[in-house]
Amino acid sequence: MRKEKVITTWAVGILSVGCFLFFLLLYPYHNLLKEQMTLFLHSKDYFLSYLAKPAWLTHYIGDLLTQFYIHPAGGALIVTASLLALWLSFRALFRAFDMRSGIASLAALIPAGIEFLFHCGLHYPLSSTFSTLLALGVLTVFFRLRSNTLYRWFFLPVAILLYYLAGHAIILFTAGWLLFGITHKIKRWYYTILLAVCSLSVPLLLRTIFLLPPGQAYAYPVKEPLTLNVDMTWKKILELDYESQRENWTKVLLLAQKYEMRNRIASYYTNLALSQTDLLGEWLFHFYQPGPAGLFLPVSQQSTPLTIAFSNEVFFRLGDLNMAQHSAMLGTIFSPNHRSSRLVKRLAEIHIAIGDVPAAGKYLGLLDKTLFYRKWAAAARELLTQENIPLREKIPTLDTVRLADDYITSLEVLLESNPANKTALDYLLCFHILNKDIPSFRDSYDKWYNPSGERIPGVYAQALIVSLFQEGADNETLIRYGIPVHVVNDFMDYTKAYEEAGGFSAALRERYDKTFWFYFHFATFR
Numbered sequence: 001m002r003k004e005k006v007i008t009t010w011a012v013g014i015l016s017v018g019c020f021l022f023f024l025l026l027y028p029y030h031n032l033l034k035e036q037m038t039l040f041l042h043s044k045d046y047f048l049s050y051l052a053k054p055a056w057l058t059h060y061i062g063d064l065l066t067q068f069y070i071h072p073a074g075g076a077l078i079v080t081a082s083l084l085a086l087w088l089s090f091r092a093l094f095r096a097f098d099m100r101s102g103i104a105s106l107a108a109l110i111p112a113g114i115e116f117l118f119h120c121g122l123h124y125p126l127s128s129t130f131s132t133l134l135a136l137g138v139l140t141v142f143f144r145l146r147s148n149t150l151y152r153w154f155f156l157p158v159a160i161l162l163y164y165l166a167g168h169a170i171i172l173f174t175a176g177w178l179l180f181g182i183t184h185k186i187k188r189w190y191y192t193i194l195l196a197v198c199s200l201s202v203p204l205l206l207r208t209i210f211l212l213p214p215g216q217a218y219a220y221p222v223k224e225p226l227t228l229n230v231d232m233t234w235k236k237i238l239e240l241d242y243e244s245q246r247e248n249w250t251k252v253l254l255l256a257q258k259y260e261m262r263n264r265i266a267s268y269y270t271n272l273a274l275s276q277t278d279l280l281g282e283w284l285f286h287f288y289q290p291g292p293a294g295l296f297l298p299v300s301q302q303s304t305p306l307t308i309a310f311s312n313e314v315f316f317r318l319g320d321l322n323m324a325q326h327s328a329m330l331g332t333i334f335s336p337n338h339r340s341s342r343l344v345k346r347l348a349e350i351h352i353a354i355g356d357v358p359a360a361g362k363y364l365g366l367l368d369k370t371l372f373y374r375k376w377a378a379a380a381r382e383l384l385t386q387e388n389i390p391l392r393e394k395i396p397t398l399d400t401v402r403l404a405d406d407y408i409t410s411l412e413v414l415l416e417s418n419p420a421n422k423t424a425l426d427y428l429l430c431f432h433i434l435n436k437d438i439p440s441f442r443d444s445y446d447k448w449y450n451p452s453g454e455r456i457p458g459v460y461a462q463a464l465i466v467s468l469f470q471e472g473a474d475n476e477t478l479i480r481y482g483i484p485v486h487v488v489n490d491f492m493d494y495t496k497a498y499e500e501a502g503g504f505s506a507a508l509r510e511r512y513d514k515t516f517w518f519y520f521h522f523a524t525f526r
Contacts, residue, residue: 008105023076029238031075036342037335040067041369055167055221062127070372082129087112089136096143123224135169139176151185159199167220174199223336240269249273267294280426281457285514291525292434299404305334318424319394320410321350352383353391394421433463442467461487462516
């Protein structure tokens with residue numbers, strides 16, 4: 001027994017350390033995102049808002065601790081400690097069913113491992129783990145009741161209270177109570193089953209009070225579909241997102257080059273980093289491009305809550321603060337708890353930039369009630385009295401009614417107000433290029449682009465020579481546009497190679513796959 005205990009202790013210790021290092025070093029960005037998509041306020045009204053839903057106690061405690069996810073080590077430590085507590089609780093539960101200590105220890109690793117995989121999901125809340133822990137704790141108390149009468153008659157009142165305190169924990173509690181009651185306590189199994197059915201009807205009967213649909217009434221505080229996998233694709237996307245928020249644009253490009261992801265959201269952040277480093281017109285085709293879809297993320301009925309939350313980033317950098325506010329507001333509404341520290345910060349930044357002091361003060365007032373953002377709010381409040389805010393010069397002085405996905409109008413409005421908005425110009429030109437719309441690219445280039453003797457970015461030169469070739473321009477026109485000689489020579493070589501290849505891409509890929517010409521002929525997108 002002593003040897004078995006030592007082995008178990010070492011095994012669980014190693015697994016705990018491995019879990020901590022996993023969430024700290026390999027998988028920190030899921031926890032960082034979960035913190036950003038919550039907004040925990042230290043106020044009475046905020047506390048009272050939890051009482052309107054089931055699982056208010058575990059939900060409140062879970063969100064209270066989730067705010068410490070802002071530090072990767074904090075998130076890793078809290079998740080690891082929660083899983084360790086879950087393993088200990090399940091082991092105690094299995095031992096109550098007369099299972100041998102060693103077997104109980106091994107069996108308890110199964111639910112703990114499943115819970116670990118749940119935490120690897122994008123939206124799984126910490127409060128769900130606490131709901132399970134509370135159910136296991138109450139079960140342990142029930143198992144120790146000596147009186148079968150108390151075991152039976154306390155069940156329904158406790159189940160109802162447990163649902164209010166811990167939500168979906170009522171399912172685990174009912175299942176454990178039923179199984180233990182049949183095997184150890186109550187001989188009349190049919191009566192025990194009847195009580196269990198009544199218990200499982202509680203979420204359905206109370207759902208109208210809590211304003212929940214049937215499925216969510218049983219799953220609360222879990223609000224999103226569960227996944228059981230470690231998603232490294234999303235890990236990479238969230239890493240790009242996190243570094244973009246910190247404005248580490250060079251690191252974003254290095255990560256994009258390292259991961260080589262064929263993913264729309266990855267392209268979105270890569271293109272944003274290219275624009276902020278003034279490389280969009282040069283390196284556009286050095287990275288995967290899913291057509292114009294890689295420049296903007298849609299805000300529509302088909303969009304996911306995360307893509308809506310991410311979509312404001314590009315509008316904010318462009319200076320289209322109306323669209324940035326629209327995306328940030330929708331992102332807040334569709335976030336799991338309809339609260340997001342990340343988006344509240346962005347809304348505060350938007351209203352500071354446009355000089356709307358009352359609205360900015362409203363959002364900064366919310367952040368004043370947080371533990372980790374109050375200093376940021378204090379620093380941001382000082383900007384309210386300043387005039388020289390860099391983003392302010394990009395704000396359009398005129399506007400027009402347009403659809404949310406009318407990106408061309410949005411970019412043209414920005415340029416009409418401020419022709420020096422280089423980010424808006426790059427996005428407009430690249431939008432036409434990625435659409436393979438040569439005439440529109442040429443019109444926009446002629447209207448807005450002023451090279452002023454500078455070298456034309458490579459992608460723009462490649463698109464220009466296609467347009468000039470289509471209209472049969474002479475050498476003087478090429479010189480007037482400043483097309484470099486090597487671009488003309490490369491275009492002639494590509495045209496010859498394309499004709500010799502008979503329209504097949506394989507022979508051209510190695511030399512030309514990072515050119516607009518290769519994209520123009522071979523790229524397909526929906």
